[in-house]
Amino acid sequence: xxxxxxxxxxxTAGYGDNPIVHDFSARLYRGxxxxxxxxxxxxxxxxxxxxxxxxxxxxxxxxxxGEALEKLEPVARLKRGIGFVPQGRCNFPTMTVAxxxxxxxxxxxxxKHAAAIERxxxxxxxxxxxxxxxxxxxxxxxxxxxxxxxxxxxEPSLLLLxxxxxxxxxxxxxxxxxxxxxxxxxxxxxLVVEQNVRGALMISDQAWVMEQGRKxxxxxxxxxxxxxxxxxxxxxxxxxxxxx
Amino acid sequence: MSADPIYLLQLTLNGVTLGLxxxxxxVGLALIFGVLEIINFAHGELLMxxxxxxxxxxxxxxxxxxxxxxxxVLASAIAGxxxxxxxxxxxxxxxxxxxxxxxxxxxxIILHVVQLLFTASPRIVDTQFGFExxxxxxxxxTWTRVIGAGSAAVAFALLxxxxxxxxxxxxxxxxxxxxxxALMVGIRPKTVAxxxxxxxxxxxxxxxxxxxxxxxxxxxxxxxxxxxxxxxVIIGGLGNIPGAIAAAILLGLVESWVGGFFQIVWQExxxxxLMMGVLFLRxxxxxxxxxxxxG
Numbered sequence: 001x002x003x004x005x006x007x008x009x010x011x012t013a014g015y016g017d018n019p020i021v022h023d024f025s026a027r028l029y030r031g032x033x034x035x036x037x038x039x040x041x042x043x044x045x046x047x048x049x050x051x052x053x054x055x056x057x058x059x060x061x062x063x064x065x066g067e068a069l070e071k072l073e074p075v076a077r078l079k080r081g082i083g084f085v086p087q088g089r090c091n092f093p094t095m096t097v098a099x100x101x102x103x104x105x106x107x108x109x110x111x112k113h114a115a116a117i118e119r120x121x122x123x124x125x126x127x128x129x130x131x132x133x134x135x136x137x138x139x140x141x142x143x144x145x146x147x148x149x150x151x152x153x154x155e156p157s158l159l160l161l162x163x164x165x166x167x168x169x170x171x172x173x174x175x176x177x178x179x180x181x182x183x184x185x186x187x188x189x190x191l192v193v194e195q196n197v198r199g200a201l202m203i204s205d206q207a208w209v210m211e212q213g214r215k216x217x218x219x220x221x222x223x224x225x226x227x228x229x230x231x232x233x234x235x236x237x238x239x240x241x242x243x244x
Numbered sequence: 245m246s247a248d249p250i251y252l253l254q255l256t257l258n259g260v261t262l263g264l265x266x267x268x269x270x271v272g273l274a275l276i277f278g279v280l281e282i283i284n285f286a287h288g289e290l291l292m293x294x295x296x297x298x299x300x301x302x303x304x305x306x307x308x309x310x311x312x313x314x315x316x317v318l319a320s321a322i323a324g325x326x327x328x329x330x331x332x333x334x335x336x337x338x339x340x341x342x343x344x345x346x347x348x349x350x351x352x353i354i355l356h357v358v359q360l361l362f363t364a365s366p367r368i369v370d371t372q373f374g375f376e377x378x379x380x381x382x383x384x385x386t387w388t389r390v391i392g393a394g395s396a397a398v399a400f401a402l403l404x405x406x407x408x409x410x411x412x413x414x415x416x417x418x419x420x421x422x423x424x425x426a427l428m429v430g431i432r433p434k435t436v437a438x439x440x441x442x443x444x445x446x447x448x449x450x451x452x453x454x455x456x457x458x459x460x461x462x463x464x465x466x467x468x469x470x471x472x473x474x475x476x477v478i479i480g481g482l483g484n485i486p487g488a489i490a491a492a493i494l495l496g497l498v499e500s501w502v503g504g505f506f507q508i509v510w511q512e513x514x515x516x517x518l519m520m521g522v523l524f525l526r527x528x529x530x531x532x533x534x535x536x537x538x539g
Contacts, residue, residue: 074427074430075431075432078430079430083428084428085428086424086427086428089422090422090424090425090428091422091425092417092418092421092422092425093421093422094417095414095417095418102411102414103411103414103415103418103425103429103431105411106411106430106431107429107430147425147428150425150428150429151428151429154430
């Protein structure tokens with residue numbers, strides 16, 4: 001299938017001598033949003049890092065648009081079209097929004113910077129209004145938008161987001177989810193790890209559930225959302241509501 | 245001990261020129277600390293390498309100042325590059341103790357190798373300017389001091405422009421501010437670390453070259469400077485570049501005044517008295533800490 005963007009084949013990865021993610025196989029298709037669900041320490045972030053290449057690969061394959069990437073360094077993967085926004089604040093806090101976006105162009109040739117900046121600012125007009133503000137002085141939601149913009153400048157075909165709504169107010173969480181939806185609508189494939197499982201599932205096409213470093217289940221987001229085991233474990237366990 | 249205004253002004257000018265040279269060393273340390281998160285204790289010896297390069301290059305160029313200065317800066321920068329490739333690039337993030345031991349050991353080794361090659365006897369370095377100087381009224385400063393201070397000021401202006409307006413420089417600030425974000429946008433930490441070390445050691449070479457005609461050149465000249473520079477980096481707010489420059493100029497002034505009005509032994513202690521005072525009153529230094537602020 002030509003729409004296949006990413007295929008993981010028996011991927012095992014972790015840190016130092018400790019594999020955390022074991023034998024993980026899954027596929028992502030163009031323009032889809034996939035939520036990665038799992039408890040603390042289930043290996044969600046480790047899996048994202050393994051796809052981007054910032055941790056240790058043990059075995060298996062990361063096939064991105066037909067090319068095996070598992071032995072390439074992160075910058076090489078970025079250049080091929082994988083963008084990764086790590087967990088927590090991931091910008092340059094004492095640089096202005098303009099400077100942060102300029103850093104987003106780091107791997108682009110100079111003559112492409114202006115167009116790339118123009119493109120993401122058109123996508124996220126809030127950035128224009130904060131142009132000369134230091135990133136660290138913006139609200140959490142604005143910073144998250146900036147971070148996604150920095151990665152989107154390179155027009156990735158796959159965007160990995162680790163906890164984009166962490167620490168944000170419910171209103172801002174909704175904004176971030178809307179932004180993710182918007183990103184997918186322009187053809188970017190999104191894989192997102194979210195603590196707000198309910199919110200993430202609402203915008204997702206499919207979900208992967210991880211437990212102890214392995215894939216526990218996968219399926220369309222709707223099915224996963226209504227699966228009693230998932231409701232129990234990750235959606236607040238409101239069994240009464242489910243029964244009613 | 246009369247507070248003659250001319251004498252005071254002379255001391256002040258001497259203090260500023262000395263302070264600007266201290267600042268070159270301190271800024272280099274701050275740059276390396278910001279990007280690599282290590283303290284380079286071999287920094288003083290790279291300055292000494294620059295001073296020796298100046299001492300040998302000057303006669304080779306018929307005492308011409310500027311070509312010799314270029315040679316000295318290049319010599320230190322190349323030494324810095326070798327230092328990075330052979331040793332510092334092998335360090336992992338957070339290996340502060342290893343970095344201290346490695347750079348301290350290198351500092352002592354370089355010092356003794358230079359002593360072995362060129363003996364410990366101090367050299368007087370002469371330039372095309374000799375002891376000529378500018379005189380304004382009763383105040384007199386030698387050209388070598390004026391040029392040294394001027395070159396340092398120009399170097400800081402250039403450094404500011406590089407860090408603020410080029411991707412090359414911004415990448416250094418980026419790594420100092422957020423390593424994960426740097427990886428996110430595709431910055432290679434090792435490349436930037438190498439650039440930072442070469443840039444910092446070039447500044448160090450400039451300091452060595454400028455000091456050579458002003459002070460005596462000897463193998464141990466960098467050793468006391470490193471501890472001073474380290475103190476300055478802390479006083480200035482670890483990782484804060486303008487803070488380090490301000491602290492260095494302040495120290496130059498304090499040393500010059502103390503040396504002018506009190507017994508000379510107090511001069512060398514001034515920086516550490518200053519550091520202890522600052523750390524008691526403001527544990528994070530005089531200025532905002534970290535993140536490689538440039539303005």
